[in-house]
Amino acid sequence: MWLSSTAQQALHAVLCIAGSGADRPVRVDAIAAVIGCPRNYLSKTLHVLTRAGVLRSRRGPAGGFLLAVPPSQLTLAQVIAPFEPASERRCLLGRPTCGDADACAAHERWACIARRAEEFFQATTIAHLLRDWPRAGSTARARLTSLRGPQTRRAHGPVRR
Amino acid sequence: MWLSSTAQQALHAVLCIAGSGADRPVRVDAIAAVIGCPRNYLSKTLHVLTRAGVLRSRRGPAGGFLLAVPPSQLTLAQVIAPFEPASERRCLLGRPTCGDADACAAHERWACIARRAEEFFQATTIAHLLRDWPRAGSTARARLTSLRGPQTRRAHGPVRR
């Protein structure tokens, strides 16, 4: 697998937040429902992204998560860095010292692929993916609209059941 | 990480066997010593490669593992396939159905990288890597010579200590 499941989750969540369209915070529960992952685990993941300066969080009613960086300036590398240090993606055989004088057998041929992937993560922004998304089959995209829906129950008095 | 540690081990071991130069079987212990990994775990890994038709094994004295395919016809894809199904490398977000009508947000941009990597694994053979290896810093390569050394203790009578 190219990305750990946590890194995938992070990327997916950031896309959800960026794609929600609204400028008001998106709640963990809503994101977890959309991407189908455990709430508390996602909460931890989003908290890491917050400490990394990718998101901003707000507690209390009408709280949730917002992007801390405009989508056009937020690269995939920034989002996945806290979960997948780039250093671990470099040597095909997993040798920590590969790339220096002491290269592994695959180094020469593999480095070119690894470099391309690295460039992809550095050059691709959340805005790029958002722009592509509608073009992709959009059952996933459709679910995003639920994030834009009425989110704060206003003062209608207590909800009746 | 691009390859699981077991897949890395498999690749490394196959390189050792192919690079030993001798046409006689290489023992698990010797390989484990060279690549620095647990003997029994490697044994299991090599057994999987044997069932996959990549290696041939022989038990008993002067036994060990041989390539079942000449290095020039053995691709990296064949070696790692039993440990890392290619299907798991395709979608950046880990969606099983990605690539069809229902593509993920990253699909369009990522597919090109994933394809290149796939081609790399399909097109690169063990012979290619062996040819590169001496050009690489060769502390690792040097250790291979130990695999070529006198391996079967011949009938000289009991070894004296």
Add this chain to the structure above:
DNA sequence: CAAATTTATCATACTGATATGATGTTTGAC
């Protein structure tokens, strides 16, 4: 056949990533 050598296999343990449930903390509305 007996002994030595080597792979094959099994039961179990360890480890890190992932997941869960309970509880704490902050915030906004009334």
Add this chain to the structure above:
DNA sequence: GTCAAACATCATATCAGTATGATAAATTTG
């Protein structure tokens, strides 16, 4: 100030990948 909403955090559980040790099975040598 109280309450409810939401994130934050902690302790623990689960799971898959990795590792270990013991034992079985096969093969060669003599």
